[in-house]
Amino acid sequence: MSNTHHKESFWTKYIFSQDHKIIGIQYGITSLLFLFFGFSLMMIMRWQLAYPNTPIPIVGFMFENGILSPDMYNSFGAMHGTIMIFLGVVPIVVGAFGNYLVPLQIGAPDMAFPKLNMASYWSYFVGGIVMLTGFFLPGGAANSGWTSYPPLSIIATTGQTVWLFGMVFLITSSLLGSINIIVTIVQLRVPGLTWMKLPFFIWAQLVTSFLLVLAFPPLEAAAIFQLMDRLAFTSFFMPSGLIVGGAATDWNGGGSPILWQHLFWFLAHPEVYVLILPALGVVGEVIANNTRKPLWGYKSLVYSVIFLGFMSFIVWAHHMFLTGMGQTMSMFFAVTTMIISVPSVVILSCLFISLWGGSIRFNTPMLFALSFLPMFGIGGLTGLPLGLPLSDIHLHDTYYVISHFHYVVAPGTIFAIFAGIYYWFPKITGKKLNEVLGKVHFIFSLIFMNGIFFPMLIQGLAGVSRRLADGGQSYAHAQSVIHFNEFMSMSAWLLGLAQLPFIINLILTIMKKKDKVPDPNPWNATTLEWACPSPPVAHGNFVKEPIVYRGPYEYSVPGHKSDFTPQSEKSGDK
């Protein structure tokens, strides 16, 4: 590797970079843009829900008669889900946080395979672009929901084919990325960093990566089948005797639409844990740092995460209680679902107990992390009735489900993402984000998130179905709860407005002049990423390879001079 000291051009340094830090930032910027785009789709959809069939203000010129037609509504809904999950949240928690922080927290100079890392980002980027081209096709983007259930998805317009090709790129990207993360964690830990001295965030990333490696390929198989069904007219997912619009279809039939659901949810349930585990990791780091005491029950946390990862592979059919797969199957999956809630509760309890007796610093990252706990709690607890076949029959496919998983992902994972951005921003740039703007961002985000998702629980219990383009207006049983629609839409737009302080904060802080030598450890943290300069040295991170002498969370050790003892500090150094 003698070619590392020559001067890099702009292209190799910032665009086709092989430095994990640059790639992490690339992932971060791209996925934040996708998150905002996916949210914008929803802000438009919420107009249609609040004021059905009235012209949309501001952006109405982009639509026929200024109205979001039901077909477009379906398409926006499908793309909102796809973009938020596969192009927004997963790339930011695994691609951005994983890439940037995993090598730093284990003291490595880079990821194990820098070239693969670059390939993984560009594969993600291409996949995203392919997905977006769907909007410009006749018939619009994919419109069969993010779940793409056949036979609907197979007789759908071309947008679905593009969706499937986009998926193949995204699957390839996360496959390469997660293999890279696992190898990095297993192989590149610095001397002294044994398994039980790893920060909790690293454990979360490790388990997440295993989920990605093992759960995505069955979806790839399913995507190949669906492509075959759409392009070569096979009948993997097409039942016999299907009549569409009064006419028989071109397919011979004999296949099984349920097969898709099995293959899809075999991915998509572990995917839920891909969304939440890294978020738990981030929250763990922020909480330990800002309570100034060790995480309570570190080992229980680690074993719970591993158990959670394992169990997540055998709960998938709880999404399918209404397919008539039979009582035995339903019972099995109901039981495994109840079992998987145990480690989730253990993790949440450990994080809560960690607060006990701490001298808590209420800075912006900590506020986001603290509010993550009850929000994720609501998300988790509302999931229990969905895991039992009896109550699921009533709640299935209603707004209750939407509320449940949004509580997990939106004020859950996305709040953890914000916590992470505020917490590690000084490491990336050498400058802290503004606290006042941060707190404004936090408080309004918290209020409006709940303004959107809490009324959904009520609507769902009343039986309002999801995916209705008019928000339930044409249904008698929805009339008593339909007035919430306007309130929720207002909350959604205000939530969009509440992101302005965040964006302004990012821009202002980046423009601000840097200190001559930025404080490498502004939060007085113990883990290894704070032992290198801020920002870390390009290609290599650490000035001198650190050696680890202690566990990750040695805060307030009695008898020690300061209230934190970095992992790389030899005893009696200070």
Add this chain to the structure above:
Amino acid sequence: MKIPFNEDLRPDTGLYNAKLGIWLFLASEVMLFGGLFSAYIMLRLSDPNWANYGQSALNVPLATLNTAILITSSITMVMSWVSLKLNDIKKYSFYMGLTLLCSFGFLIIKYFEYSAKFEHGLYPSTNNFLAIYFTITGLHGLHIIGGIFVNGYFFGPGKKMWSSEPQRFTNRIEVAGLYWHFVDLVWIFVFPTLYLL
């Protein structure tokens, strides 16, 4: 900057990076083909007409020949790696060449099998047995083609690395070999499940 354990073994895991990487990749491949095979089982069990779908149209003797060819190629692949371990680059090229020859042989026979099906009007859309047959063997064929690209590179331009970094090159052949054995192993599952059972 140098990535640690790129070619030497990490003492506590006993692995170099790429070896762990390829094993993880193969684990994901197991899940991919696992998904395909379980779909096959589910479709077959839920379809009462499955017996009439013309499994008999498949050419068992040709497939048997292909099985033998692939197993041979796995052996020559190991031999090429062993030759490098014994510092014999000439023998390496000989065995790697044989491996490539076998892979092309496999694809040519597969081509004859496919075209015979098409001549008789048997397409993926004809019925679900043929659909799964073409999908699984087609995907396996893509894996063979991928292997040809990798092995072809190490047979041709990639060989230069032997003179500068022999250990790293040997590792590369080992990793490529692991992948190749996996592709071989998949066929050993494909052959009985599709042709014989």
